[in-house]
Amino acid sequence: MSSGINHTGWACPICDQNKITSHLMTRVGGIGAYCGNGHTFNDMEQLKNSHPRTLPVPKPIPKPQEGHEEIRVSVPSKVRQDLQAKFGNTLPENVGAVLRAVVDPRTIIVSGLDVQQIESWTKLTILDAGTLKGAIYSLTMDLKQAKENLASLEATRNGKGITVNLDGLEEAIQQRADMWGITNSEVVKQITDMGIKNGWV
Ligand SMILES: [Zn+2]
Secondary structure (H helix, E strand, O other): OOOOOEEEEOOHHHHHHOOOOOOOEEEEOOOHHHOOOEEEOOOOHHHHOOOOOOOOOOOOOOOOOOOOOOOOOOOOOHHHHHHHHHHHHHHHHHHHHHHHHOOOOOOOOOOOOHHHHHHHHHHOOOHHHHHHHHHHHHHHHHHHHHHHHHHHHHHHHHHOOOOOOOOHHHHHHHHHHHOOOOHHHHHHHHHHHHHHHOOOO
16 A cells, blocks of 8 residues: 555454454554554564454545545435446546536536437437437438428429429439439420420420
8 A cells, every 4th residue: 555554454452452443554664563542563473363353444545636626415315326326336437527517508418308208209219418419410401301392392383393294204314314414303404495496396
């Protein structure tokens, strides 16, 4: 351990006699073990043979990262249990990440209930912020396409275009469209134009 002080995992036998629980420690480079109440045991072998009471070694408190600070929060016990169940050992990191995200004034939190409604309206599965963004993009593109189709349909109705049944001619028109590098509709327009100007019809 970097502090140079280690827990032996034993309780001080003298303190134990006084009904006080005190951890026996060793110091790196030092001789024997000692407790916080000034009892020292220079002969480790003898100490071991006296079978001192064992104590769980407390986990070292992790040092906060450089530039980080600890904050204490109080939540209902149920929330604490649910957080533990969801994140396990990575709970502090995850809570830290959530707090960093909510600091951004543009961050929004979408509740599970809202996600359910969005899914039922869109028939899309929303797993996270990424899929929500993807779903909105896809719907926006669909709407844009639908508006363009509608505008084109309205232009036809308004006399700027006519609807023609070209049943059986699709392949021939497509071949020319590919050859000339223009759309099917432009092929039909050009052929009709040529026919009228040249007196074919
Ligand atoms: Zn002691």
